[in-house]
Every structure is written in C-alpha cells, then in structure tokens.
Amino acid sequence: MEQPIAAAGLTKTFGDFTAVDGIDLTIEPGESFAMLGPNGAGKSSTMRMVSTVSPITSGSLRIFGMDPHVDGPAIRDRLGVVAQENNLDDELSVVENIILYGRYFGLSWKEARAKATELLGFAQLEDRADARVTSLSGGMKRRLAIARALVNDPDLVLLDEPTTGLDPQARHLLWQRLYELKERGVTLLLTTHYMDEAEQLADRLVVMDHGTIVAQGAPAELIAEHVTREVLEVRYPPEAEIDLESLGLRLESLTDRILIYTDDGEATMTELVNSGRTPSSSLVRRASLEDVFLALTGRRLVE
Amino acid sequence: MTLLFHFWEHQFWRLRSSFRATIVSGMVGPLMYLLGIGIGIGSQVDVQAADLGTGRYVDYVGPGLMAAAAMQLGATESLWDTAASLKWRGNYVSAVTTPLSTAQLFVGHASWIGFRALIGGTVYLVPLVLFGIPERPTTVLAPFVAALTATAFAAPISAWSGHVVSKGQTEQSFPMILRLVILPMYLFSGAFYPIEQLPLLLEWVARVLPVWHGVELVRGLIIDTDLSFIGGLTHLAVLVAYTGLGMLAGARTFTKALGT
Known part of the structure; x- marks a missing residue:
C-alpha cells in the first residue's frame, strides 16, 4: 500500500494566524500515529487538511500518494x-x-x-x-x-480527540475498541491532549506546540530522550524556603508542587529526608509524555 | 449522479417520519389562501371590470398560489434549517467526509427542496381540480414549474446561508430576508392581481425577480391566458438562470462553510 500520509512543509493559515507552521509528517501503513499537544497546537487543523475538507495553504500533502485538492473523492473513499x-x-x-x-x-x-x-x-x-x-x-x-x-x-482512520469529554470508564472501553482496530492492522492517526491516550495507542507520535512539531518518536523513546526514568513530586508548605538546586537534578516548579527528575525516586527522597528537607507530601512515579511536553515547552498539556 | 441519489435517499430517510405532515401542511397553506382570498375576497371582485381574463377570481388566484407557495418553501427551507445542517446537524457535515463533494452536496440540497415543492404542487392539484379551475392538459406540468420556482429561491438564499455560516456571522439577516424580501415578493408576485397594477418601479422590480415568472408560467399552464410560447420559455429561462447562478454561488459558499 502507498504511504497513507506524506506531508512536507505543510502550512495552514487563517488570516494572520498560522495554525500549522510547516510540519513534516509521514505515516506508514499499519502504523498507529498520534499528534499530542495542547488546544490550539494545530492538531485539528492538520487533521482537517488530511481529511481533505480543508485546503492546505502551502507545502505539500499526499494521502495515499494523491493530492487532496485534486483527488478528494478518491481519497475520502478510503478514509474513516x-x-x-x-x-x-x-x-x-x-x-x-x-x-x-x-x-x-x-x-x-x-x-x-x-x-x-x-x-x-x-x-x-x-x-x-x-x-x-x-x-x-x-x-x-x-x-x-x-x-x-x-x-x-477504511485504509486510514482519522480520530480527532476520540475520548475528550468522556468519563474514565467510557474512555477505557473506547481505547479497547481502538486497540482492536490497531491489532487488525488499520492505520490510525489520532490527536489527543491526553498523554496516557498517546502512550496506550500510539506506535509513534509527534508532540506539537504552536503549529510546529517539537519532538517525535515512539513514546518510550521520547521519555528516554527528554526526561529521566522517574519523577519525584514533592510539596512544601508555602512559607518554607527549601533549596533543592543543590541536588543537581532538573526541577520543574508547578503552582502546587515541585517535580524532581531523577533516575531513582526513592534514593532522591532519602537524600531529601537525610538532609533535613523532608517534604509535607511526596510521590514517586514513572515519567510520562506529560513530562516530555513540560520539558520541551515549559508548559503543561492540560491546564 | 449516484452520489446525488444517495444524498436524496439520505434526506428522504431523515424526513420520512414527518413526510405525511409535510404534505398535509403543504396543502393546507395554499388551500387556506384559496378559500380565504380566492373565494372570500373573490366575492367582492368584479372580474369583468378587473379584466383578469378569467371567469372567476378564484381561477386567477388558484394557479398563482402554487408558485407563490413554492417560493415560500424555497425561501424558508434555505435559512435556519440550512444553517443548522451546515453547523451542528449530523447530515451535511458528515456527508462531505464521504466521496460526495461540497458542490454535489449543494446541488443535492437545492434540488431536494425543489423535489419537495414538486410534491407540494402535485398535492395542490387536488383542490384546484375540486374547484374546477384547470382548463388545460398542461396542468400536469405546473408542479414542475413550481419546483423550479422553489429552486430559483432556494439556491441563491441557501448560498447566502452558506456565506453567513462560513463567516461565522449570526443569523440576524434571516428574519429580514423573510420580512423585507419574501413577504413583499409574495404580495407583489402577480398571484393576486396583475403586476401592471403596481407603480411602474415596483412593476419592474417584480419583473426582474423570479416569483412573477413562476406565477405567470404556472397560470399559463393551468388556465387559458394570453401567454405565448416564447413568453413561456422566457419565464422558464429566468427561473433556470436564478437556479443556476444560485448553484454556482452555493457550491462556493458551502465549500467555505464546511471546509476551512
């Protein structure tokens, strides 16, 4: 089968606003591919161009080797x-x-x-x-x-935020259905702003922000490349003045907690306790794509 | 063409539960006018003095109402209903994710309204016959002209609705279209009295707009008038032109409304 999607320098503008800013994207047959990013990152605009309903502004886009502007009906015949x-x-x-x-x-x-x-x-x-x-x-x-x-x-199924607005039970049921499609070898392109969704369903993904691709790869690759294995989340009382910089680890301060990127969360925690910097609460978890996004953009995915 | 057929099939299926109601209400409206104006007001009209060229006033009004009702259907179906289908209803937005193109969608949309006017016009033949109005065998062609009168309004007005949706504008222009365009056209359509009775400026406005052409042609097909063959073709050409130009505009505005 031809490459389901091949885009180069793909751009979409609405007046002065650039929704998609020259992205390159290829998706292979049978692949499950996700576009991860916050609202307004350009995911849906990309999706609408791929579905042939929205004309591209510049760059090139081929769906199954065909031009969406010319072969819209033939392309849509093979899309879901x-x-x-x-x-x-x-x-x-x-x-x-x-x-x-x-x-x-x-x-x-x-x-x-x-x-x-x-x-x-x-x-x-x-x-x-x-x-x-x-x-x-x-x-x-x-x-x-x-x-x-x-x-x-369809040879290619486009899913724009498939589980947004659903309760957890409904989301899991839907993931199960989508996973079954993936197992059948259907090529999937999905957008999401949930990192767990991308981790569950995507073989490969791009992280988008402000219309550009800021990172791409397999979920595990992106985590290995951009963040540490584990994350230690700690909270201190607002008035406490704690110096964490001396740990020599990467930190992210969020409004209510501090994230410490470490390969061994327990060890880092022990170090904090031994040095008299015991937090009021703490949590060790595996690093996720959320951390990748934070590391890449300094912002969180879902505000 | 197959795709157009599937579009009509889809629309028919959506409406099938309310189709009977559509037919009944399509007949009741003109029937009320036929009774109220044709018979009621007709009793006060001196037909000989008015020089309408018919035996009774109801013979004059009855056929004209078929075209005027078709215009109303064409206009009203093209406003809120069309905008809703382009925005949040599942029928049009999902149809263009199939091989159906937005231009085909528009042709299907306008012709579907025309088809409904055809049904309405055909059903309306029943009261016309009951009142003993038809004089010519060409009466059976009149509902097709009613359908074309409907599309002569549906195509341009739906094109406007597509424009409104594509620009993200509110629908505040819609009631204005009904009150300031369609209602006057109804009154000045030539359905109730010859447009020669109007002030010269209004008479020419009536001649330029499509409804009078529909009214004259429908009347000429149903009863004996002085309408010539060439005159009939001219009326037909005007209706076709409005429909065609509306389709060209609508294919563009629907494309913009559904795909930006």
Whole structure:
C-alpha cells in the first residue's frame, strides 16, 4: 500500500494566524500515529487538511500518494473520519446512521445493513440498533461515530480527540475498541491532549506546540530522550524556603508542587529526608509524555 | 449522479417520519389562501371590470398560489434549517467526509427542496381540480414549474446561508430576508392581481425577480391566458438562470462553510 500520509512543509493559515507552521509528517501503513499537544497546537487543523475538507495553504500533502485538492473523492473513499464533534444524524436511528452513510460509499442496502450489524457488534451497540441517537450516552455516541467511520473498511482512520469529554470508564472501553482496530492492522492517526491516550495507542507520535512539531518518536523513546526514568513530586508548605538546586537534578516548579527528575525516586527522597528537607507530601512515579511536553515547552498539556 | 441519489435517499430517510405532515401542511397553506382570498375576497371582485381574463377570481388566484407557495418553501427551507445542517446537524457535515463533494452536496440540497415543492404542487392539484379551475392538459406540468420556482429561491438564499455560516456571522439577516424580501415578493408576485397594477418601479422590480415568472408560467399552464410560447420559455429561462447562478454561488459558499 502507498504511504497513507506524506506531508512536507505543510502550512495552514487563517488570516494572520498560522495554525500549522510547516510540519513534516509521514505515516506508514499499519502504523498507529498520534499528534499530542495542547488546544490550539494545530492538531485539528492538520487533521482537517488530511481529511481533505480543508485546503492546505502551502507545502505539500499526499494521502495515499494523491493530492487532496485534486483527488478528494478518491481519497475520502478510503478514509474513516471521526471528527471532534460526532456529527451524528439525530433524525435517524442508530443503525440507519451507519446504513445511510455507507450508501455514499457505494454499498448496496443489503451490504450496508450487514456491515452496520457487524459494526454495531464491534461498537457494543447491538441492543441499541433501533434507538434514537439522542437517547445514547456520550460514550455510546462516540462509539457510534467510530463505527460509522468504519463502514467503508477504511485504509486510514482519522480520530480527532476520540475520548475528550468522556468519563474514565467510557474512555477505557473506547481505547479497547481502538486497540482492536490497531491489532487488525488499520492505520490510525489520532490527536489527543491526553498523554496516557498517546502512550496506550500510539506506535509513534509527534508532540506539537504552536503549529510546529517539537519532538517525535515512539513514546518510550521520547521519555528516554527528554526526561529521566522517574519523577519525584514533592510539596512544601508555602512559607518554607527549601533549596533543592543543590541536588543537581532538573526541577520543574508547578503552582502546587515541585517535580524532581531523577533516575531513582526513592534514593532522591532519602537524600531529601537525610538532609533535613523532608517534604509535607511526596510521590514517586514513572515519567510520562506529560513530562516530555513540560520539558520541551515549559508548559503543561492540560491546564 | 449516484452520489446525488444517495444524498436524496439520505434526506428522504431523515424526513420520512414527518413526510405525511409535510404534505398535509403543504396543502393546507395554499388551500387556506384559496378559500380565504380566492373565494372570500373573490366575492367582492368584479372580474369583468378587473379584466383578469378569467371567469372567476378564484381561477386567477388558484394557479398563482402554487408558485407563490413554492417560493415560500424555497425561501424558508434555505435559512435556519440550512444553517443548522451546515453547523451542528449530523447530515451535511458528515456527508462531505464521504466521496460526495461540497458542490454535489449543494446541488443535492437545492434540488431536494425543489423535489419537495414538486410534491407540494402535485398535492395542490387536488383542490384546484375540486374547484374546477384547470382548463388545460398542461396542468400536469405546473408542479414542475413550481419546483423550479422553489429552486430559483432556494439556491441563491441557501448560498447566502452558506456565506453567513462560513463567516461565522449570526443569523440576524434571516428574519429580514423573510420580512423585507419574501413577504413583499409574495404580495407583489402577480398571484393576486396583475403586476401592471403596481407603480411602474415596483412593476419592474417584480419583473426582474423570479416569483412573477413562476406565477405567470404556472397560470399559463393551468388556465387559458394570453401567454405565448416564447413568453413561456422566457419565464422558464429566468427561473433556470436564478437556479443556476444560485448553484454556482452555493457550491462556493458551502465549500467555505464546511471546509476551512
């Protein structure tokens, strides 16, 4: 199969505002790829250009080797698009949402109906087939939007913030479904501002900020490259004047706590206690992509 | 073309639960006017003196109302409903993630409104026949002209709605369009009296805008008037031109509204 996505110097501007600032991006068949970044980083604008609905401002973009400006219909024929909004049709039932969408891809009624039944099984919505869309929970609507996007057996599935706004249980169920897609070899491109989502689902990812790519690689690579293995989080009373600089470790001061980057959190903690700098509370955890983002930009992902 | 068919199929499926209500309300509106104005006001009209060229006033008003109702449908369906479909309803926003293009979407959108006017016009033939109004076999073509009258309004007005959505503007222009454009056009459409009765300036405004052409052509197809073949073709050409220009504009504004 051709490269699902190849972008070079891809740029999108809205008037004076540059949403995407000359990014290079390639995604290989079967890969699960994430764009991680805060709101306004340019993830969704990139997604909309890839889905061919938004024209590129400059640079080059090829989807399956085709130009989205010229071959939009042929490209969309092979895409599954799950936008940030579900965009489900409230006037149709759950199963009709999939069937009538499938018809645009040239499926016969019979094929579309069979496909819809199969996808409702995948999305664990079989028992809601004839329900009105308005009666579904947020997580169910999201699963239906994903099921609908799979009706044409897409070669590339675009997921814009697939779990934003869902409760933890619904998120985990959705991750499980997406993981199954990934296992089947479907190429996935997802945007997220949750680092755990990217760690769960992505083989490779780019960290975006202000329309540019600030780092890329596999989640574990990025963590190894930009931060230490562990993070010791400590809190001190506001009036305490504690000197942590002498530890010789990288520090990040957040509003309510201080992060100490160390390869051995317990040892660092012992050192603090032995030197009379016992914090009022402490926590040792594995470093995550959140720390990578903080290290790269000095800001947190979700404020 | 197949994609257009799937678009219509999609729209039909969405509306099928309310389709009967659409048909009934599409008939009740013009029927009320037919009774209230055609019969009610008609009783006060001296048809010979008014020189309308028909036996009864209701024969004059009845056919014209078909085109005027089509205009109203074309205009009202193109405002809030269209904007909602472009913004938050799942039908249009998701349709353009399929092979359907935004230009095809617009053609489908406008022609779907035309199709609904065709249904409305066809159903309206029933009261027309009950009142004994049709005089010509070409009456069966009148609903198609009603459909074209609807698209002559639906295409440009939907194009405007697409523009409003693409610019992120509010919908404050919509009630103005209905009150300051569509309502006067309804009154000055030639459905109720010949536009020659209007002051010269208004008469020419009426001649330039599409509804009068729809009214004249529909009337000429249903009853015997002095409408010539060439005159009929001219009316048809005006309706086609408004529809076509609206489609060109709408394909652009829908593309902007759905993809920036």
